[in-house]
Amino acid sequence: MARHVVTGAAGFIGSALVDRLLAQGDEVVGVDDLSTGRRRFLEAALATGRFRLVERDVTDPAALEGLLAPDVATVFHLAANADVRFGVERPRRDLEQNTIATWNVLEAMRRAGAPRIVFSSTGSVYGEAPVFPTPEDCPFPVQTSLYGASKLAAEGLVQAYAEGFGIRGYVFRFVSIVGERYQHGHVLDFAAQLLRDPARLRVLGNGRQRKSYLYIGDCLDAIQVALAAPSTRKVEIFNLGTDEYVTVDDSIAVICEELGVTPRREYTGGDRGWIGDNPMILLDCKRIRALGWTPRLTIREGVRRTVRWLLENRWIVPEART
Amino acid sequence: MARHVVTGAAGFIGSALVDRLLAQGDEVVGVDDLSTGRRRFLEAALATGRFRLVERDVTDPAALEGLLAPDVATVFHLAANADVRFGVERPRRDLEQNTIATWNVLEAMRRAGAPRIVFSSTGSVYGEAPVFPTPEDCPFPVQTSLYGASKLAAEGLVQAYAEGFGIRGYVFRFVSIVGERYQHGHVLDFAAQLLRDPARLRVLGNGRQRKSYLYIGDCLDAIQVALAAPSTRKVEIFNLGTDEYVTVDDSIAVICEELGVTPRREYTGGDRGWIGDNPMILLDCKRIRALGWTPRLTIREGVRRTVRWLLENRWIVPEART
Numbered sequence A, B: 001m002a003r004h005v006v007t008g009a010a011g012f013i014g015s016a017l018v019d020r021l022l023a024q025g026d027e028v029v030g031v032d033d034l035s036t037g038r039r040r041f042l043e044a045a046l047a048t049g050r051f052r053l054v055e056r057d058v059t060d061p062a063a064l065e066g067l068l069a070p071d072v073a074t075v076f077h078l079a080a081n082a083d084v085r086f087g088v089e090r091p092r093r094d095l096e097q098n099t100i101a102t103w104n105v106l107e108a109m110r111r112a113g114a115p116r117i118v119f120s121s122t123g124s125v126y127g128e129a130p131v132f133p134t135p136e137d138c139p140f141p142v143q144t145s146l147y148g149a150s151k152l153a154a155e156g157l158v159q160a161y162a163e164g165f166g167i168r169g170y171v172f173r174f175v176s177i178v179g180e181r182y183q184h185g186h187v188l189d190f191a192a193q194l195l196r197d198p199a200r201l202r203v204l205g206n207g208r209q210r211k212s213y214l215y216i217g218d219c220l221d222a223i224q225v226a227l228a229a230p231s232t233r234k235v236e237i238f239n240l241g242t243d244e245y246v247t248v249d250d251s252i253a254v255i256c257e258e259l260g261v262t263p264r265r266e267y268t269g270g271d272r273g274w275i276g277d278n279p280m281i282l283l284d285c286k287r288i289r290a291l292g293w294t295p296r297l298t299i300r301e302g303v304r305r306t307v308r309w310l311l312e313n314r315w316i317v318p319e320a321r322t
Helices: A012-023 A039-047 A093-112 A146-165 A186-196 A216-228 A248-259 A299-312 B012-023 B039-047 B093-112 B146-165 B186-196 B216-228 B248-259 B299-312
Strands: A003-007 A027-031 A051-054 A072-077 A116-122 A168-174 A176-178 A200-203 A213-215 A235-240 A264-267 B003-007 B027-031 B051-054 B072-077 B116-122 B168-174 B176-178 B200-203 B213-215 B235-240 B264-267
Touching (some): A003 A012, A012 A027, A012 A039, A012 A216, A027 A039, A039 A051, A093 A116, A093 B093, A146 A168, A146 A235, A146 B146, A176 A299, A186 A200, A186 A248, A186 A299, A200 A248, A213 A216, A213 A299, A248 A299, B003 B012, B012 B027, B012 B216, B027 B039, B039 B051, B093 B116, B093 B146, B146 B168, B146 B235, B176 B216, B176 B299, B186 B200, B186 B248, B186 B299, B200 B248, B213 B216, B216 B235, B248 B299
Parallel strands (some): A003 A027, A003 A072, A072 A116, A116 A168, A200 A264, B003 B027, B072 B116, B116 B168, B168 B235, B176 B213, B200 B264
């Protein structure tokens, strides 16, 4: 029975990971400040008796004090700001919640002798990627968002701590993840709009941005496959995505179908929905596929499940959104 | 007459840049906390009447308050921790002095409407580079030092601010710079050892690490050439180095020749002098050369000038070093 620490344990991906680790018989300490995480996502976990939730904020350097030790098999560091869009009102947010928080986690691990970190990075580190599908070793990219830059910075810290202090690193560059407990992103935004007014949908950009999404179950499968595979590298880096993309319009079609609505679409225009938005995301996932992993759901199926879950869990859908 | 702000103005590269900008008739405000910078380097600058030194630490978010405006042509952000080696005693140093400080500068620029930043990055962002000579768009590298990781993080912030807020960015990835006012690095370490004991030289690694160095005058020429060239990119990235390398042993030979000593060399062994040391650094500098720049000094000439300057400025050589 292995012991793990999961930061961001009450979030979408974090809570699903906690459930998965518990299902394989492990013990988990979850850390979450519950600023965007939800205790509700952890009800089943708490009922197992093998999970403990510690309410702390990883932007505090002392957040992991007393929780780490050499026999903690893995620190899954998922706590992060997950909003890709630029925020002039809180420009320091990405730096603090993604970069400095990751440094805090690494430094706590170094001091406690914790051996292995799994870091949730993002396909956004490729900026406007120089090649499609984008492999892990594509030409050195230029950052186009503070979100991507802050995650790239954190990746670099993970890599440097692996080299300097022997902490094994696993970096997963996700596309957007969809599925049960989804609580942030375009599917929720569109669903919220349509539940409020089924006749009208406002779309950032021209709807033709090409995006990749991955179903949460497939994402967790991939992480487990990667961790179980033999490795001689100090840091393993894996893209996690599907080999397909959908346009924003494709995604809207699925959402509308599930909701049974046919809104008038109002596009803000342009091939980028916001500053730092990528007109196209398509990751080359040969590395993880070479280990035997393959996603079970298509993007459309993943989006569909997400909408169904949102409809069954309307408490997650914000009442008013413009 | 353009106005500029230079952070790290009292440092090796900073003070040389200040002199260069003043020589072309510009006005300069220098910012330096004098923790490693030297007021002495700025005597000529202060005598011009067009230079002002502000003693502030850029790790303080308020450091640039009152110094920036839309008519400040360029912010040259050179303030940094320049020690590549891992410091377990001060593990947060690179994060604070390189990454967070750069964020502070960018954020101050955004708020004040300052239009252009020049950022001094490093060839260390290539880690153990996947290709030699290493071009700016080489395969996405893995970080091997906190120094490199912290500079890469800062590059990403510069790029994101360029995309999000329209601040023009120039990123220069330097090899190690040598020349007059050199006050940190292997030439000084070796010279200090040999001035103390000419019979014996302790060398980190096996002496066969291959390194590139660039003369300070050539470095400043390159920056001026790059800034003067037409550009349509939001961020310009340039490697700055020579097309040659020398081994640590080659460099030692020049140093010993200038000092007139023939020490017994004691190697600590291994192809890396310290954790995060690169067995080889050789940057592909075609991009900056395409603008007409070419270095005037060879690496050996640069090292030679450095030793001569150190001998004429013994006050800079630490008395005791192991």
